[in-house]
Amino acid sequence: MTDRPGAASGLQTKTTSDLVVERLLEWGIDTCFGICGDQVNGFFEALRTHPKMRFVHVRHEENAALACVGYAKFTGRPAVCVATAGPGAVHLLNGLYDARIDGAPVIAITGLSYHDTIGAHFLQDLPSDRLFEHACMFSERVMGPTHALAATDLAVRSALMNRTPSHLAIPIDVQSFTLEQDTASPKNVPGHLSVAPQPFTVIPPEEQVRQAAEVLNACRRVAICAGAGARGSGDLLEQVAEVLGAPIVKAGLGKDCVPDDSPYTTGGMGLIGTRASHEAFENCDGFLIVGSSTPYYEFWPGPGQARGVQIDLNADRIGMRYPVEVGLVGHADAVLTRLLPLLERKDDRSFLEQAQNTYRRWWELIGEQAATSGTPMRPQVVTWELSKALPDRAIVTGDAGTVTAWGGRLRLRRGMQYSFSGTLCTMGSALPYAIGAQLAHPDRPVIAFTGDGSMSMGMGELATLAQYQLPVKVVVLRNDSLALEVWEQTALLGNPQMGCELHPIDFAAVARACGLTAFRIDDPSDAADVFARAMAHDGPCLVEAVTDPNEAPFGESLQPTHAQHIAQAFAKGEPAAGPMARNLLQEGRVALSPALQQHYDDLARYR
Numbered sequence: 001m002t003d004r005p006g007a008a009s010g011l012q013t014k015t016t017s018d019l020v021v022e023r024l025l026e027w028g029i030d031t032c033f034g035i036c037g038d039q040v041n042g043f044f045e046a047l048r049t050h051p052k053m054r055f056v057h058v059r060h061e062e063n064a065a066l067a068c069v070g071y072a073k074f075t076g077r078p079a080v081c082v083a084t085a086g087p088g089a090v091h092l093l094n095g096l097y098d099a100r101i102d103g104a105p106v107i108a109i110t111g112l113s114y115h116d117t118i119g120a121h122f123l124q125d126l127p128s129d130r131l132f133e134h135a136c137m138f139s140e141r142v143m144g145p146t147h148a149l150a151a152t153d154l155a156v157r158s159a160l161m162n163r164t165p166s167h168l169a170i171p172i173d174v175q176s177f178t179l180e181q182d183t184a185s186p187k188n189v190p191g192h193l194s195v196a197p198q199p200f201t202v203i204p205p206e207e208q209v210r211q212a213a214e215v216l217n218a219c220r221r222v223a224i225c226a227g228a229g230a231r232g233s234g235d236l237l238e239q240v241a242e243v244l245g246a247p248i249v250k251a252g253l254g255k256d257c258v259p260d261d262s263p264y265t266t267g268g269m270g271l272i273g274t275r276a277s278h279e280a281f282e283n284c285d286g287f288l289i290v291g292s293s294t295p296y297y298e299f300w301p302g303p304g305q306a307r308g309v310q311i312d313l314n315a316d317r318i319g320m321r322y323p324v325e326v327g328l329v330g331h332a333d334a335v336l337t338r339l340l341p342l343l344e345r346k347d348d349r350s351f352l353e354q355a356q357n358t359y360r361r362w363w364e365l366i367g368e369q370a371a372t373s374g375t376p377m378r379p380q381v382v383t384w385e386l387s388k389a390l391p392d393r394a395i396v397t398g399d400a401g402t403v404t405a406w407g408g409r410l411r412l413r414r415g416m417q418y419s420f421s422g423t424l425c426t427m428g429s430a431l432p433y434a435i436g437a438q439l440a441h442p443d444r445p446v447i448a449f450t451g452d453g454s455m456s457m458g459m460g461e462l463a464t465l466a467q468y469q470l471p472v473k474v475v476v477l478r479n480d481s482l483a484l485e486v487w488e489q490t491a492l493l494g495n496p497q498m499g500c501e502l503h504p505i506d507f508a509a510v511a512r513a514c515g516l517t518a519f520r521i522d523d524p525s526d527a528a529d530v531f532a533r534a535m536a537h538d539g540p541c542l543v544e545a546v547t548d549p550n551e552a553p554f555g556e557s558l559q560p561t562h563a564q565h566i567a568q569a570f571a572k573g574e575p576a577a578g579p580m581a582r583n584l585l586q587e588g589r590v591a592l593s594p595a596l597q598q599h600y601d602d603l604a605r606y607r
Contacts, residue, residue, distance in 0.1 A: 013178045016170060017046035019148035020109070021053050026195045027156045029078055029107060030054055031071060031439055033064035037084025039111035039124055042175025044082075053080075056439065056468065059460030061088050063432035065095020065106065065165075066421075070433030072104035073419045074395055075440045078159050085111040085172070086124025089131065094426055096135040096165045101423045102253065103228065105159035108136065108167040115171040129169040138166040145177050146184040149193050160198060202313060202330040203338065212309040212326040213342035219286025219307055221351040222246040225269065225300065228253035228422065229291015229312055229332050236336040237290065238264050244288075245346040247355035249277040251294040252408070253422035260411040264352070266359045270296030271491075272405035275556040275592040276359035283351070289322060291332050295423065297321040298559075311335045358592075362556065365588040366409055370524075376548040377524040379406045379477055386475060387411040389531035391445040397433035400425040402484040403451035403477050405553030410449070428457035434472045435464060445473070445535065452478040452502060459510055465540035466515030473534050474516075474542040476507045479549035486576070487553060494568035496575065511542035521545040550579035556592035563595040567602035581606040 014022075020043070024030075033056045036044045047055050058064045064081040071079040083092050089110040099106040110132075112118060113125040132139040138158035142151050155166035184190070216222055222244045226237055234257050241248050241264035248258055248265045252272075258265050266276035278299055281287075287306040291313070300322055301308075308324035310317075311332055318327030328335050370384035383406050390396070390413070398407035398420030412418055421429040434448035455476045465472055482500040489495050508518035517537055519530045521544070534543050554562075566584070570577040581603050590596045596603070 013180060014145065015042065015046065015176050015178050016142060016145040016148045017043040017175045018050070019145055020142070020152050020168065020170070021046045021050045023149055023152040023195070024080060024107065024156070025050070025052055029080060029156065031056065032080040032082055033058050033067045033436070034080075034082035035061055035064065035084070035088060037088050037111065039085035039113065039172045040082060040088070040109075040175070042172060043109060043111070043170065045176070054439070056435070056464070058432070058435070058464050060458065061091035062094050063428075063435075063458055063461050065092045065108065066098060066426070066429050066432035067436035068106040069095060069099045069102065069104045069429075070397060070419075070436030071440045072099065072106060072436075073102070073433070074417055074437045076105075078105040078107050078156070079436065080107045080109060082109045083111075084124065085113060085128065086126045089126060089128040093132070093135055095432075096132065096167070098421050098424045098426050098429065099165040100135050100137070102421065103163040104165070105163050106165035107155055107159060108132065108165055110167065110169050111175070112141065112169050112171040114173045118171065129167070132167040132169070135165060136167040137162050137164040140168060142168050142170045142174060144174055144182040145179045146182045146188055150188070153193055153195065157198060201334050203334045204328040204330050206338070208326060208328055209335070209338045210342060212328055213339055215307050215309050215325050216244060216286055216288060217344045220346070220348065221284045222286035222288060223280040223284035223301070223306070224248045224288045224290060225251060225292050225294070226254040226257045226290045227251040227292025227294060230254050230257040231291075232257075233290070233332040233336055234258040236333060236340065238262060240288070240336060240340055240343065241352075243340065243343045243345045245349045245352040246288065247276070247280045247352055249273075249280055251292040251296075252404070253419065254292060255408065256412055256416060256418040259414045259416070261413060263356065266355050267362070268408040269299050270294065271554045271557055271562070272408050273299065273557050274359060274362045276355050276362055278557060279358050280355045287322065287324075289324065290336070293317045293321055362592060365556070365592065368588055369586070373524045375522060375524070376479070376546050377521070377527070378551050379547045380409065380551070381524040381527050382406065382475070382477060382521075382545045382547065383409040385527040385531050386449075388528070389535050390416065390447065391535055394445045394447055395437045395441060396447045396449055397430045397437060399430035399450040399454040400427045401451040401453050401482065402479075402487070402553040403449060403454065404484070406477060407449050427454040430454065431458050431461045431472075431474060434474070435461060435470060438470045438472050446471075448472055448474045450474065450476055452476060452480065452505060452507065453482045455507060456502070456505055462511050462514040462516055462542065470540055471538065472540050473537070474511070474540075476542065476544045477547050478505075478507060478544055479547045480504050481549035483549045484553060486549070490566045490569035490574060490580075491554075491558065491562040492565065494565035494572070496569050496572050507542060507544040517541040519543045548579075548583075550576050550583055552580065552584050555584050555589045555596060558593060558595040560595045560598050563599035563603065567599055570603070570606045577606040
């Protein structure tokens with residue numbers, strides 16, 4: 001029952017907002033993140049009177065959208081983000097672009113000015129329906145209660161079908177209009193809508209699958225690159241790798257497609273990848289791309305080096321990064337299931353064994369780096385000890401910055417999941433992702449792995465954790481620097497760092513002020529115990545780990561031009577050249593890096 005006027009007389013009058021909320025619930029969408037505001041308060045009345053729609057009050061609208069992305073990435077289902085008109089709506093955009101680029105279904109709802117004052121320079125009068133058209137594949141203005149069901153259905157179907165955000169913009173007065181105040185057009189036939197489910201599987205023609213098998217069977221040394229589109233297909237990927245004797249290289253968004261201790265993987269790729277992955281790409285003559293369009297394809301085999309096969313659900317991604325001979329449009333699971341029986345087992349396992357050996361040496365190097373740390377401690381200490389402390393079935397959310405590289409060094413076991421803002425690379429995403437993931441999976445441990453630059457952008461969401469007692473564990477790498485920018489300015493451009501220093505923040509104190517339990521790690525010998533205590537804590541907590549800003553997030557994965565640029569930056573007066581050079585030129589790292597070997601003398605003079 002509702003306490004609106006007319007309810008006592010049994011009219012049960014429904015508003016536009018009631019109809020939207022009830023339809024979302026019919027679709028099984030029952031979680032909403034957002035912030036109230038005067039131009040969306042009619043919708044909030046529907047949230048108040050429909051408690052089955054769980055509302056989570058975040059501290060910034062961007063984080064409402066990012067929480068929806070986290071929710072979707074770990075469930076495949078959409079959640080709702082809601083914001084007022086004008087600035088509230090604009091704040092959603094970054095998170096909605098993250099959803100659009102990384103393929104996450106999200107429903108966004110924003111307010112608009114009164115239906116008869118739109119465009120008349122009233123307060124917060126921005127046309128969010130038009131503003132969101134690029135970020136959201138579906139973005140429409142709801143014209144009244146008789147339009148509400150059709151608009152909501154189309155928004156949900158678009159989000160599910162296209163794995164993109166959808167948007168409904170509702171004028172403030174229309175939010176509270178009732179069915180009695182509206183008139184349906186003759187084309188709006190009563191009862192013509194439904195919430196019939198729409199699961200589907202895309203598979204390519206059988207002839208194309210046979211052609212792909214022929215290409216791969218003709219190659220001696222096949223390397224696999226697996227991205228976000230391979231998530232959930234790990235068992236099949238490993239079976240294909242076994243038959244082909246092929247190492248599985250993981251693009252950033254494919255980190256959890258197979259566990260890091262799989263005998264077939266060589267870990268990540270790109271500047272923050274592993275030498276084993278790059279070695280596999282440099283020496284392969286066959287290339288199978290599964291659900292990846294990584295922008296770091298300069299680390300892939302050179303065009304013409306390897307015969308290529310690509311599997312992707314998006315036909316427009318086929319051949320976009322590599323000149324493949326066969327493109328298979330479809331879901332990875334369905335395509336690999338049909339491809340696997342057609343593949344011939346390769347008796348020569350030397351290519352895979354070489355990749356396994358180099359990958360083992362790389363992990364040994366990480367272990368040595370973690371064991372030989374002083375203070376400030378190396379980030380490798382954090383990833384090494386946190387990896388051992390991660391509970392079974394953990395969900396880990398990463399962030400943008402050097403923490404992206406260190407997140408790649410977390411060793412995920414089978415049954416664990418991981419994601420981050422992989423293509424938009426938006427800073428501050430780990431915590432809202434974790435909020436969405438924890439609400440979606442209350443029975444699973446969730447860890448937000450972030451840096452001080454990204455954490456300082458979204459500290460308010462620590463209060464959200466406390467308000468809802470979400471047992472997320474937040475791990476903050478604090479080095480008082482935008483350290484990835486230091487290394488990108490030097491390695492990519494050959495320039496000394498500029499504008500990268502951060503004012504120190506005591507994140508543990510901030511967390512306690514928000515109502516969380518907090519720990520701080522200064523001494524590497526304390527890391528194992530602190531992580532054990534944090535993971536065992538019954539409730540939200542934060543671990544602040546003070547780390548060395550001059551530790552290279554890459555080194556063994558550098559290309560020769562990168563090492564040359566770093567030497568040029570040092571020569572121009574990079575203030576941290578000494579410690580940066582000492583960290584780069586660690587013996588074990590140099591042994592794995594042809595680039596550092598080539599430019600060793602140019603860098604060594606600054607140690």
